[in-house]
Amino acid sequence: MTERTRRPNKGLADLLAEACWLNGEFARAVNRTGTESGLRLRYDDSAVCHWLTGTMPRPQVRAVILETFARRLHRPVTAREAGFPLAAEASTEPDPDTVTGLVEFGSADMDPSRRSVLGAGLYSVAVAVPGWPDNIDRFARLSRDPHTGIGYREVEAVVAMTEKISELDDRFGGRAARPMAAAFLVNTIGPYLRADAPPDVRRAMLSAAADHCYLTGYMAMDERSDGLAQGYYIKALELTLAASDHLAYCTTLRGMSVQAVNLGHAQLSLQLADAASAASPEAGPRMRAFLAGQQAHAAAATGDRNTALMKIGEAEVAMERAEAQAKTFGSYAPSSLSYHLAQVRYELGDREQSVTHLDESNHARHDSYQRYKVLRTALGAERKLELGRLEEACRDWHWALDGYAHVQSGRCDDRVNAMLAALRPYLRNSNARSVYERGRLLAPSGAKIT
Known part of the structure; x- marks a missing residue:
């Protein structure tokens, strides 16, 4: 665009006014958001002046600008609104073919030359979360290969592989195990999802694939590839919808809430935690504790003391009921509840109680969860130093x-x-x-x- 044809960017000016930002404040916010995607941006108020008079930021920066506004305004911001070419706006619609999108996503993650690019993707606060359908049989829409077939044996193989990779992740961390998970997702789970199968087997495979996809996203989050993790979580949600698996859907939303609160997006975290709770079916006490504990943490992070205390109380009561029943495997254990108590107390200003609960959480967790021990012990040390x-x-x-x-x-x-x-x-x-x-x-x- 030449000086003669350049036009003032009214859309960008309107967004700045809505955000109540001065040019310099906006520039610094863009720089901070860009850092998350590996961009070392050094913009100041003069750069914003150029954008407002019609200079077009490069495509990579346009995406950062849209996300910066979305975080400030707590809503999606489109390229059209910002006066940018539409190519700068990423599609928020789910892939029409869930399996194709999943395989393409996993294949890119497997490619060493593309992993760093994927890993630097921006975490979005305005991501479109697919809602739970009332009467839509989505799995029937997915294309199938009539020349291959699967049964429960293949489902059991996927479940067993996911459990094994999860064990490795707990012990050694996400960076060690995720390449294996992505390869299994593409080379084994993808073809299974395409294969012909009776409806019950197909649903079971979709659920198993959702669990594996969620785990892969969790490991990406552990690597601090937060945009990539968010992408895997969305794919996991699509699979749970296709499988009509309420439990996996709620578990994935809760995991997304955990990621959001850890990144400092407390309001989004609370929205996701509340959505997980609202979408849950008739849940047992352990699941109720699982969901309420995260609601409490997210509410405390937003400063909502009353809701935080109410929800952590619900989690404690539900956990007591769960522990009184026959012992069954559950990912939400007393150590997890102690961690949520620690986070709620810290957010509400009670550092002493936070440290006490963190110590309790560590002592209750089995030593095989090595990464957990490192994270929680180090966090407790930081808070002890604050005291x-x-x-x-x-x-x-x-x-x-x-x-x-x-x-x-x-x-x-x-x-x-x-x-x-x-x-x-x-x-x-x-x-x-x-x-x-x-x-x-x-x-x-x-x-x-x-």
Whole structure:
């Protein structure tokens, strides 16, 4: 666009006014959002002035601008609204063929040359979440290959593989296990979803595929590839809809809520947690605790004290009922409830109780959950330091580093870098200096500091 044909961008100006941003404030917000996708942006108010007079940002930056406005305005913002060419706007519609979209997504994740690009994708607060259909038999719409067939044996194989990869993920971290999960998704699950099968087998395979897709997204989140994780979660939701699997649908929404609150998007987290609870069928007490605990954490993060306390109370009552029944396997255990109690107390300003509950959570979790131990122990150490308990914090950080040497996890990387930042003012203390030097040797280069 030449100087003579350039036109002022009224759409961008209107969005700036709606967001109540000055040019410099908007530029800094764009820079912060860009950092999440690996872009080192250095825009200032003069760049915004150029955009307002008609200079078009490059396509990669346009996507960042749209997401920046979406986060400020708490709604989707389109390319058309911002005065950008429509090519800058990513489609928010689900793939018309769920299986094709899933295989293409997984194939790109398998390609080493594309993984870094995928991993740098932006996490969107305006992502379209497919709702639970009332009377739509979606799985019948998916195309099938009449030349191949599957039975429950293939379903059992997918379930067993997912469980095995989950065990590896818990022990060693997402970075170690996700390439295997993506390959299995493309090479084995994809063809199974295309194969001919009786309706009951087909639904069971779709549910098993949804669980595997959710796990793959969880591991991407553990690597801190948050945009990629969000993409896997959306694919998992599509599969749960195709399978009419209420439980998996609610579990996936809850996982998306966990990701959102950990990234600081508290209002979105609460919306997702509430949606998971509202969509849940007649749930047993463990599932009720599972959902209410996350609602409590999200509500506390928004500052809604009354709702947070009400929901954590519901979670405690439901967990008591679950533990009184016959013991069955469940991902939400007393250690998980203790963690939610810790997060709620911390968000509401009670740091002492938060530390107590974090310690309880660690003691209740089996040692095979190595990454969990690293994350929770390091988080507890950070909060003990906030309370002035330096010696205890250093002891806990040493314990965390014992496990950190054996995991490959972006979230654990973040906690180690946070430890280094927190300890720098205390390096005259011999214990602080000891754990600092140990952590400095183990910390990866280029990891995010939170």
